[in-house]
Amino acid sequence: MGNAVQQVDVEVQSESQGLEAIQKQVLDLKAQLDSLSKNVAEDKLSMIVFSGDLDKVLAAFIIATGATAMGMDVVMFFTFWGTPVLRDKGKSAGGKDMMGKMFGTMLPKGVGGVKLSQMNMGGMGTMMMKSLMKKKNVASPEQLIEMAGELGVRIFICEMSMDLMGFKHEEMIDYPNLTYCGVAKFLEEAQNSKVQLFI
């Protein structure tokens, strides 16, 4: 009789040990799943807009707006020569040092001031391209930026470029989804994006 009780005890004990082991395994698996799902790429496009040329900016916004139509989440990071593209023609900022003033004068003030990367021919090429685009009904960069805003494209501007070129936040365009950031923010977004582009 005593023996039988002992045996049942042992069985219960080993059963509960088995349960514990399974529980532990389940928890381990859950943790693995969590870390895996964190690293799964989303239907997202992360784009760096490094260039400040009319043709490249145009391409960047066409891809961005097209991607939203494809149901993708879109983030654009403007850095270096891409930064002045997002200045607002009608705004100005004071309190700049000499270098800041110089950059401010020499770099395009907004997307209306950018030039073609090739065949600019002292501005004549850019002018011709713009009139051709109008004739062919191609959306202007201004229109594309506005559309991108409506479609929920998020724009990030590199704070370091802003600082380097002496641009102030108050002279940038009004855009519904504009944030200033550093490289880590881009990498965070790029890491889980299926598509990444550098333009």
Added chain:
Amino acid sequence: MEAIKADKTLDLKGLPCPMPVVKVSKGIKEVEIDQVIEAVTSDPGSLADFPAWAKTSGNEILKTEQEDGVIRFFIKRKA
């Protein structure tokens, strides 16, 4: 072949890339699921773009017609 009845028509003629795809993705949200929109474009690029968009967005192109430089898509909203 029986004619497809569209619940909504989008005139996208004269619009180049990326407008046809952008507008059709907006326009399809204006009908209910399983309803059909008719999208009319004059952009030859949309012959490749519309199927790509439909596949990615999970909608179905029922029929594509081409006539005198005008392309007519009948698209069923599925998603």
